Amino acid sequence: MAPLVWLVTGTTSGIGRAVVEEIVARGDKVIAxxxxxxxxxxxxxxxxxxxxxxxxxxxxxxxxxxxxxxxxIFGHIDVLLNNAGIxxxxxxxxxxxxxxxxxxxxxxxxxxxxxxxILPLLRAQGHGVVAFTSSSTAWTPLPFMSHYAxxxxxxxxxxxxxxxxxxxxxxxTVAFECGGCVTHLGQPxxxxxxxxxxxxxxxxxxxxxxMALGGxxxxxxxxxxxxxxxxxxxxxxxxxxxEGVAAGKPWAVRVILGSDAYDSIKQKxxxxxxxxxxxxxxxxxxxxxxxxxxxxxxxxxxxxxxEKE
Numbered sequence: 157m158a159p160l161v162w163l164v165t166g167t168t169s170g171i172g173r174a175v176v177e178e179i180v181a182r183g184d185k186v187i188a189x190x191x192x193x194x195x196x197x198x199x200x201x202x203x204x205x206x207x208x209x210x211x212x213x214x215x216x217x218x219x220x221x222x223x224x225x226x227x228x229i230f231g232h233i234d235v236l237l238n239n240a241g242i243x244x245x246x247x248x249x250x251x252x253x254x255x256x257x258x259x260x261x262x263x264x265x266x267x268x269x270x271x272x273x274i275l276p277l278l279r280a281q282g283h284g285v286v287a288f289t290s291s292s293t294a295w296t297p298l299p300f301m302s303h304y305a306x307x308x309x310x311x312x313x314x315x316x317x318x319x320x321x322x323x324x325x326x327x328x329t330v331a332f333e334c335g336g337c338v339t340h341l342g343q344p345x346x347x348x349x350x351x352x353x354x355x356x357x358x359x360x361x362x363x364x365x366x367m368a369l370g371g372x373x374x375x376x377x378x379x380x381x382x383x384x385x386x387x388x389x390x391x392x393x394x395x396x397x398x399e400g401v402a403a404g405k406p407w408a409v410r411v412i413l414g415s416d417a418y419d420s421i422k423q424k425x426x427x428x429x430x431x432x433x434x435x436x437x438x439x440x441x442x443x444x445x446x447x448x449x450x451x452x453x454x455x456x457x458x459x460x461x462x463e464k465e
Contacts, residue, residue, distance in 0.1 A: 159204075160397070161230045162186040163223075165212055165270060166240030168196040171289060171337065174389035175237060180204050182393060187226050187233070190240070206230070212240045212266030213258065216273075219266070223273040232281060235396055236274050238267040239289040245369075247362040248302040256303055263307035268314065275327075283326045285396050288315050290331040290410075292417035295424045300366055312410060316461060319409040323463075328407055332392055333421070335414025337383030383414045409461050 162179050166172040167188040176197075179186040188197055189210035197207055206229045210222045227233055242262045244255075271286055278284035294312040297305030315331035322329050373380055394400035395411055412418050432439070440449055 160184040160234040161232060162235040162237060163189065163208075163226050163233050163274070164237045164239055165189050165210060165266075166289075168193060171334070171385050171388050171392075172239045173197070174385040175239065175392060176200065176205065178386070178389040178393050182397070185230055187229055189222070189226070210270075212238075212270055213261040214266075216269045219269045220273040223270065223277070227274075227277055233274065233277070233284070235285045235287065236270065236278075237287045237289070237392070237396075238270055240266065241289060241291075243301070243304045245300050245366075247300055247359060247366070249362075250359055251303055259303045260307050260310075263304070264310050264314070267311060271318070275322075278327050279325055285328045285330070286318070286322070287329070287392065287396060288312075288331045289392075290315070290333045292333050292335045292412065292414065292420055294331075294333055296420040298369065300362070300369055316409050319461075320458070328396075329409060330395060330407070331410050332388075332395070333410055333412050333417055334388060335383055335412075335417030335420070336381035337385055337388055337414070338378070338381050380416070382416055388413055406463060409463075 160179075162184060164172055164175055164179075164186060167176050168190040172188075172190070176186050176188045180202075185204045185206075187206045187208050188200065189208040190196065191209070191211050193207045193209055201207055208222060208226050208229070210219070210226075212219065214222075240262060242259060244259070246255075267288060274284075274286070278286070288311060290312045291305075291308040293301060293305040294308040297309070312331045312333060315329055319329040391401055391413055394402040395408075398405075398407075412421055443449055
């Protein structure tokens with residue numbers, strides 16, 4: 157099989173850099189992109205690794221131009237991994253407009269812009285994979301991480317819908333919903349800048365809640381970060397290539413990575429069912445008179461994420 161060509165965003169550290177190393181170890185080629193990428197990843201350049209300056213928050217026009225340049229490097233791209241992301245902690249009340257806009261530009265709108273820019277090329281090619289690094293907090297938001305969780309929940313919903321649009325065109329789509337992992341997520345995007353959310357600590361009423369959350373993590377931080385970036389990267393590549401731990405499995409649009417992610421999402425799914433059943437009479441009370449309360453089978457099939465091979 158010919159080597160695949162990957163384009164990965166957010167590769168200057170953490171999972172992104174681990175994915176680049178995993179791709180090369182598998183014999184594939186990769187365009188590693190990010191901000192100040194030449195300075196940060198210059199040592200990785202080779203016949204299999206190209207570098208591309210790309211800020212996913214840089215606006216649609218700049219992103220489209222960068223994608224065109226990326227495509228020309230190896231003549232095509234087989235896999236796009238939208239990995240760039242930021243995180244933070246702070247109260248929702250104190251979040252500034254600039255903070256919120258930046259969070260969603262990096263975690264959501266930038267991913268959408270990169271995807272929209274590459275889709276015409278993948279459609280013309282007739283095949284491809286568009287993958288995303290999402291988070292288990294898309295299902296299980298923590299207090300004081302409302303904007304991060306909201307951006308990831310929106311991202312996973314976007315990917316799920318995108319899958320239904322692109323599957324008939326021969327393009328696969330997947331969101332990797334990752335649990336806690338030892339990375340630099342949450343650190344500022346510029347050296348010397350304050351960490352995101354650090355300015356949001358002035359309302360005393362939120363102090364006890366922040367202290368309780370921080371105390372939970374501070375007792376044993378690694379207990380809440382079971383993920384190994386190298387193993388996360390290996391599983392991501394396995395899923396895309398349908399080998400290793402993913403061999404023989406049908407394609408899935410949402411893949412949970414991490415035991416903490418699995419356990420918390422499983423708990424959340426059970427809790428949602430419990431609440432839905434407890435409030436079923438309220439849900440049904442809004443149907444118009446004479447309606448059968450039976451949802452059309454074709455609609456349920458359209459929204460299902462369990463795919464028929």
